[in-house]
Amino acid sequence: MSNTTETNQKGQGGLIRAALFGLCPRCAARTLWDAPAAFAPACRGCGLAFADYEPRGRGLYFVLLPLTFLLIAGALKLDDLLRPPLWLLLAIILVVVPGVIIGALRLMKAALLMARLRASGVVA
Numbered sequence: 001m002s003n004t005t006e007t008n009q010k011g012q013g014g015l016i017r018a019a020l021f022g023l024c025p026r027c028a029a030r031t032l033w034d035a036p037a038a039f040a041p042a043c044r045g046c047g048l049a050f051a052d053y054e055p056r057g058r059g060l061y062f063v064l065l066p067l068t069f070l071l072i073a074g075a076l077k078l079d080d081l082l083r084p085p086l087w088l089l090l091a092i093i094l095v096v097v098p099g100v101i102i103g104a105l106r107l108m109k110a111a112l113l114m115a116r117l118r119a120s121g122v123v124a
């Protein structure tokens with residue numbers, strides 16, 4: 001395995017750990033997320049100010065809008081193929097939609113956080 005590949009895999013591991021488990025990119029304490037898809041103001045372990053690097057505003061629409069269309073298309077296709085009762089379809093939607101949206105937001109915010117931290121030299 002080449003050095004570049006190892007570095008790349010480490011970076012992706014850090015991204016996944018930050019997105020899924022909320023681990024601080026600098027000290028690996030579980031302090032990144034304060035709400036389902038919002039950073040804590042700062043790491044309680046090492047004091048890294050997450051809020052300074054948190055992506056906000058319209059940039060997130062580029063992820064959320066296509067995802068919303070895909071979720072709507074998926075719900076319509078599911079209804080078309082299986083014809084589940086309305087209560088079951090609504091239950092599936094109420095579980096799947098927040099999970100997918102929060103997961104995508106966490107992944108995108110963690111990726112942007114890692115990129116911004118690397119660009120500013122806070123983490124390697």
Ligand SMILES: [Zn+2]
Nearest residue numbers: 024027043046
């Ligand atoms: Zn930390």
